[in-house]
Amino acid sequence: xxxxxxxxxxxxxxxxxxxxxxxxxxxxxxxxxxxxxxxxxxxxxxxxxxxxxxxxxxxxxxxxxxxxxxxxxxxxxxxxxxxxxxxxxxxxxxxxxxxxxxxxxx
Numbered sequence: 001x002x003x004x005x006x007x008x009x010x011x012x013x014x015x016x017x018x019x020x021x022x023x024x025x026x027x028x029x030x031x032x033x034x035x036x037x038x039x040x041x042x043x044x045x046x047x048x049x050x051x052x053x054x055x056x057x058x059x060x061x062x063x064x065x066x067x068x069x070x071x072x073x074x075x076x077x078x079x080x081x082x083x084x085x086x087x088x089x090x091x092x093x094x095x096x097x098x099x100x101x102x103x104x105x106x
Contacts, residue, residue: 005036005040006037006040006041009033009034009036009037009040010033010037012033013030013033013034013037016029016030016033017030024066024069025066025069025070026066028062028063028065028066028069029062029063029066031059031062032059032060032062032063032066033059035055035056035058035059035062036055036056036059038055039051039052039053039055039056039059040052042055064083
């Protein structure tokens with residue numbers, strides 16, 4: 001499963017590099033793909049699960065930055081507020097499992 005995910009992200013990165021157009025949008029997408037590929041590789045070692053988790057978060061932030069850069073209108077406050085609310089709800093739903101996932105206690 002991890003091999004398929006890593007190869008998929010790597011192939012998408014190769015396709016993006018082969019286009020030859022390096023705009024900021026594409027560079028942030030490429031950063032996100034590379035971070036996801038590295039995090040998929042790191043997740044195989046059990047002692048680096050925190051690093052893998054933060055790699056996934058950093059990749060999501062790179063994707064968000066790329067998508068947010070495409071907005072050409074005036075700054076709309078409802079979109080970041082909505083995304084922040086979704087992030088809080090997701091965090092609260094995952095909170096019971098987060099402690100055993102990130103920091104297993106003896």
